[in-house]
Amino acid sequence: MLVDNHGRKINYLRLAVTDRCNLRCNYCMPAEGINFAKREELLTTLELKQVAKVLVEMGIEKIRLTGGEPFVRKDIMDLLAFLSHLEGLKDISITTNATLIGKHLDELKQLGIKNINVSLDAIKKETFEHITRRNSYEIVRENLFRLLNEDFNVRVNFIVLQGQNEQDIIPILNEFKDYPVGIRFLEEMPFNGGTKSFGSIHWDHKKILEYITDYFPNYQKLDSPKTSTSVNYKIDGHQGTFGIIPSFSRTFCGSCNRLRVTAKGDVITCLYGKPKTNLREIIRGNDSFDKIKMEVERVIGERAKTGFEAQKEHENKVFESSMTSIGG
Ligand code: SAM
Numbered sequence: 001m002l003v004d005n006h007g008r009k010i011n012y013l014r015l016a017v018t019d020r021c022n023l024r025c026n027y028c029m030p031a032e033g034i035n036f037a038k039r040e041e042l043l044t045t046l047e048l049k050q051v052a053k054v055l056v057e058m059g060i061e062k063i064r065l066t067g068g069e070p071f072v073r074k075d076i077m078d079l080l081a082f083l084s085h086l087e088g089l090k091d092i093s094i095t096t097n098a099t100l101i102g103k104h105l106d107e108l109k110q111l112g113i114k115n116i117n118v119s120l121d122a123i124k125k126e127t128f129e130h131i132t133r134r135n136s137y138e139i140v141r142e143n144l145f146r147l148l149n150e151d152f153n154v155r156v157n158f159i160v161l162q163g164q165n166e167q168d169i170i171p172i173l174n175e176f177k178d179y180p181v182g183i184r185f186l187e188e189m190p191f192n193g194g195t196k197s198f199g200s201i202h203w204d205h206k207k208i209l210e211y212i213t214d215y216f217p218n219y220q221k222l223d224s225p226k227t228s229t230s231v232n233y234k235i236d237g238h239q240g241t242f243g244i245i246p247s248f249s250r251t252f253c254g255s256c257n258r259l260r261v262t263a264k265g266d267v268i269t270c271l272y273g274k275p276k277t278n279l280r281e282i283i284r285g286n287d288s289f290d291k292i293k294m295e296v297e298r299v300i301g302e303r304a305k306t307g308f309e310a311q312k313e314h315e316n317k318v319f320e321s322s323m324t325s326i327g328g
């Protein structure tokens with residue numbers, strides 16, 4: 001079992017399988033993209049499998065594949081098939097923009113992979129195209145409704161962006177009211193591959209809840225697992241739920257159970273901190289997998305207590321990285 005220096009059990013790995021993406025969401029990266037890693041810097045399929053295997057042996061029970069867009073990787077189903085047979089791994093999930101997932105639904109079902117988070121920050125086509133800077137609106141909606149109709153466990157991630165999509169908050173709740181889906185509203189974080197730094201945000205978790213309450217006063221707060229980052233609610237008459245993730249306010253650090261590995265093999269112990277070690281060089285060197293275990297144990301033993309503490313590692317007070325590299 002992996003336990004950090006603050007007594008938190010670490011059993012959840014967010015594994016970014018690529019930093020490439022076919023969209024250009026403006027909260028995630030600049031229009032021209034980022035300085036993408038060279039192909040040889042990215043972990044190969046075999047290396048991703050090795051990382052997953054070693055970390056599961058150490059106590060990881062849940063792996064979420066993210067990126068970049070996981071489905072731009074041609075070998076993604078090979079990796080998922082491997083993970084689905086990995087002893088000790090109890091939960092596999094994927095975060096995707098849903099542009100390319102359509103042709104894989106049958107195989108995903110065969111592998112027993114049903115937990116899919118879809119990022120969708122708009123109900124209207126124009127808002128979607130403005131935010132993503134691409135015209136994939138129709139295919140994303142088609143794939144999202146296919147996922148819902150084919151009984152996947154779907155959650156929708158909607159980042160509330162001042163001046164861009166607040167007018168879609170209520171419509172998205174209405175649109176999915178007859179589906180068993182969790183709509184999660186996220187605070188925006190300062191990782192868009194520019195040099196963002198914000199001290200406060202307009203749409204924080206309190207304001208999002210107040211806004212929803214004005215339209216839907218009748219809802220119940222739900223019990224959520226201790227490690228959940230979202231506070232969850234059910235509106236009367238809606239089949240699904242909604243949640244609010246204070247990703248910028250960071251009220252959930254005390255129960256954080258996450259470890260992140262980027263597509264280049266960087267290990268990140270807090271989203272707001274800097275990478276703590278790199279596994280690619282260890283795997284490609286002559287060191288045994290015991291060295292990976294030692295390194296992971298070392299960095300987990302030196303974890304920042306909160307995202308605010310980790311943030312101090314950015315001495316120049318700006319966040320230069322993009323979520324497409326970190327994996328969200
Ligand atoms: N491409 C996939 C997708 O968009 O779902 C997976 C990678 S994406 C980087 C993972 C998650 O990070 C998405 O839910 C996305 O909305 C979120 N994200 C990206 N940039 C963000 C930001 N600046 N603030 C908050 N969440 C962000």
Ligand code: SF4
Nearest residue numbers: 021023025028068097
């Ligand atoms: Fe791509 Fe996801 Fe970033 Fe959007 S949020 S640009 S879909 S990686």
